[in-house]
Amino acid sequence: MTENTKTHVILLSCGSFNPITKGHIHMFEKAREHLHKTGRFIVIGGIISPVHDSYGKPGLVPSRHRLTMCQLAVQSSDWIRVDPWECYQGTWQTTCSVLEHHRDLMKRVTGCILSNVNTPSTTPVIGQPQNQTSAIYQNRNTVSKPTVVKLWGKMSESFGKICCARPNMDRFTFVDENANLGTAMRYEEIELRILLLCGSDLLESFCIPGLWKESDMEVIVGDFGIVVVPRDGTDTERTMNHSSVLRKHKDNIIVVKDDINNPMAIVSSTKSRLALQHGDGHVVDYLCQPVIDYVLQSQLYINASG
Incomplete structure (x- = not known):
């Protein structure tokens, strides 16, 4: 398959990230490696979306700390970003609503049409320009189609302003998602999808009666699709x-x-918290050093209540 005929993927991971561990980053890397090896996908980005404070999980530290730790954990990555949208909402958001938010946001920012996993597009996926300005890549005969590098680069210019830029550690701000982003790029024959990235523990939770709304599961698995990295x-x-x-x-x-x-x-985050509470040196196996330094500086997880 050529680059333009492969499905371009953005991996989205939702969770507490309390704190974010080396295992979370490993999950992204292994997922991208696996998808590339299939020959059918190109992973062009990864998004970490920490849960809202009102999720109510015992020991959950405030989102400002969790967002900062996530930023520190991916500061050397050129493809994984941290998104604060979920934390900035008035209340807790379902995984389904987070996926739908990013799908709608990507439509506006990239101009791409995002197709469902189970109903792939049968026609070229072409983004529509937002105004009458001549679209980039409009002449197929004289201008080359965008490569994945160009695609992610152009997307990052606008997308980063909204949710993927690494904000100042002291203050998380982002441009209003309804702001005028200017002319949308036009990407021809590129199929773009957002897939939920998760560990096998989340997959197991789908089987717990009453935990998930069946309608949400239908959207998550049926419309978007999931990438599972087995654990234990x-x-x-x-x-x-x-x-x-x-x-x-x-x-x-x-x-x-x-x-x-x-x-x-x-x-796991649980093992990491226990190691921090007990002064266990193995914490260096679980967390990257910038996160450990931040935890110590902010005195997080020093007791059982978080």
Whole structure:
């Protein structure tokens, strides 16, 4: 497949990130590597979306700390960004609503048409310019189509102003999403999708009766699709068979192949918090040094209540 015929993907990970661990970053890297190896996808970006403070999880530190730790964890990455939108809302947002927000935002910022995972576009995906100004890449015969590098670069110029730029650590601000972004870029024959990236523990939660609204699961798995990175040797095949929605949309679930002995597979925020509370030196195996420094400086997780 040529670059333009491959599906361009943005990986979105939702969660507490309390704190963000090396395992979270590893999940992004392994997912991108796996998707590229299939020959069908090009991962052009990753988004970390920390949960709102009103989620109510015991020991959840304020979002200003969690956002900062996430920023520190990805400061050397050229493709993973932190998005504060979810934290800035008036209340807790469902995973479904976060996915839909980013889908709608990407439509406005990129001019691309985002197709559902289970109903791929049968025609070239062409973004519509927002005004009458001549569109870039309008002449197929004389101007080359955008490469993935150009696509992500151009997207970042506008997208970064809204939610993916790394803001000042002391204050998180972003441009109003309804602001005038100028002429939208026109990307020809590029299919763009947002996929939910998660660990197998989230997949297992889909099987807990009453925890998820079935309508939300239909949208998450049926319309968007998910990329699962197994943890602790979880049998994802068995998990999927326990849910009618997961079985129905099995083709939309991409399971990443990872080394079962990879130490990152057992890293968790819970273990990290316990290590911090007990002064366990193994915390360096769980968290990157800038995050550890910030935790110590801010005196986070020094007791069982967070």
